Amino acid sequence: MHGLYLFQGENKVIKFENVSKTYPGGVQALKNVELEIEQGEFVAIIGLSGAGKSTLIRAINKMHGITEGTLTVNGLVVNDLKGKSLRKFRRNIGMVFQSFNLVSRTTVIKNVLASRVPDMPLWKSLLGLYSKTDKIKALESLDQVGILDKAYVRADKLSGGQMQRVAVARTLAQDPKIILADEPVASLDPVTARQVMGDFRRINKDFNMTIIINIHHVDLALDYADRVIGIKAGEIVYDGPASGVTRNTLNEIYGGSTEYEREIGEA
Amino acid sequence: MKDNIRKTFEAQPKTLVRNVLIALFLIFLMYWSSTAIEYAGIHQGGTNVARNIMRGLINPDRNLLFSTTAQGVPYLILETMAIALLGTLIGAILAIPVSFLASRNLMPKVISGFTMLFLAAVRTFPAFVYGLMFIRVAGPGPFAGVLTLALTSIGMISKLYIESIEDLDRGIIESLDAAGCNTLEKVRYGILPQLMTNFLSTTIYRFEINVKNASILGLVGAGGLGAPLLFAMSAYRWSEVGAILIGLVVLVLIVEQASSMIRTKLARG
């Protein structure tokens, strides 16, 4: 299988060593981040909007670059990857977005099959000729998130929660080792949000999948994740088990803002 | 493999056969249509013509381009615009009753159906047919052009008017009804405001198109840039051809720009 060689060994470690990211305008999104995440951990990153959660998570698969320090994933220096090596690297990392990012006019299964495209010759992807193995894999992924029955339905006919599950199925069909989720439940109602978080927890347990989620619903973070990382103004201010998060911790992370008041009320 | 997965796999819609058939059909269509093309190679002297037109464009007849006589390009541009203006206005005004008759939400099906058919017939007549007919009535020249444009415009303008009418927001009319307005007031305050901007936008759009059409009508002898262009080409006076073409392109570009600016203003207010 492609790219597997990039992830040999048991502990696939994501390591941030003194990582900083400064944007051209001078804004510093990440400051001296030190972080190590082992394979199979379920990590939730919480903090205010603009604190650096997105930058942190997107640095892992180089959707955003870093300006200082070393970020390695299982020994591979992410900053050095480009072109073909970057793409091979990304095959092993799935990403789930807040706005689902599905192609609304095509069917659910075609959306999931899209994750097989990088491994196919160009002409086959142009004509939509997926192999039987690929199709079965896609169906299995859909089954894992519980929407197998919607396989041939057009994507825009689904509810928000269902669409996000299709997005999760799409990443599962990649056979990734790590799943990154950038505010995956922000657009969903509370009940559906919990269903999707439950999916993540199940995937984490069943596949020993590393799951790193950006989330601003503190209650969901505490209920589902094992480990919580709190970010404030680009710096990590808390890094420990979810059970260890106290009112003081949240105070520190959210710094007495109104967003914090709202979040605290739900925690 | 789990049972339900196998079942779902087998339930997949069989689109492959249909897609292949469509592709084959398209290929057949292309082959069939190419049988009509007689490519006799470039006509003798054809490359010369092309080169000469290029030359004519680069070195246009300055006299013609800037002269103020009735043969000069500026006057022709003015004439073309005048034809387009009158033709569009007349067409737009005549199109109003026609389009009301043809809209399905205002008229019974019989009337609207019949009017639609009538409109389709009007639209099928190629413009030059009307041109030739109107030349019988008004003599060759721009007047015939105006009449031709008016008739051809009715077709397209009506089509767009009908769309606006069928898109009418009934809610506004309902609220006027609830406020106790009579029919005339409902039309004046409920229907007209919704339609006015659309009608205006449509008319301006059609004017833009008619400017192009007006220049073509000259080929039939109905005034505008077309006739002098034809004469110049048949007489191989290439620099004149260049001058006229440049005038045409400039005219259309300016009208297009102005038209889209006005229409965006209308749409956004």
Added chain:
Amino acid sequence: MSFFKNLFAQKEITLSNGKVVKQPRSIVPIVLIILGFFVYISVEITGFDMQVLIRRQRFFFDILKAMFPPRWDFASDVWQPLFDTIKMSLLGSIIGAVAAVPFAVLASQNVNQNSILRNIIRVVFSILRTLPTLIIALIATYIFGIGTFAGTLAITIFTFAIITKMLFEQIETVEMGPFEAMESLGATKTQAFIAAIIPQLLPTYLAFCLYCFEINVRYAAILGYVGAGGIGLLLDEKLAWREYSRAGMVLFMLFVTVVIIESMSRYFRKRLT
């Protein structure tokens, strides 16, 4: 716009609580006056004469009456040019539509970063679009000789120009989210384009191509007038010879064809969107 509004003294309304509201004067009267002026000039230039119209209108209806009932036995002569017309528009539409794709991609801001190339393409296309199809056909007959080739060329160029414009406008407003998702799972830009952007564009593109084909069939009928093949030539001949009932037959068959094509096109376009 506000400049004009301020040009005229604004009517002031005093409310019962003392507040003063300025009501801007409507621009409509000015527009009407200017319009009226241009209409007057146009009437002068074009020699528009209502009386002539009324007096001589019967000539128009005479011809119309002579066309119908059409001469049914003429039908056999019409088939060939009619099919030629359809074939010309079909081929021209297909080639123009396909050729438009790479150019539209190059003309889009979000795909092609090179602004020089982009603007050159856009300018060339603006100019191509301004030239009326008939004039392109006329020039083509001079270069390639009379016949269907010139007409097909003109249609191809016309289709090419408008589809490119429509397509690049589409590409620029497309959702980039799925494209980003594809890149995040390791696809190249091309693969991401195929999997994420093409499915968004395809239905509208196809619908527009069908619409173009509809228009082109009617255009192709006109092109024959300059000798560029198709039914226009036949029609012109019959009219010149005053064989109106035969001309009427041509028009009738054209009408039926156009109605059929338009209904099919409308049906498929509805299915696509």
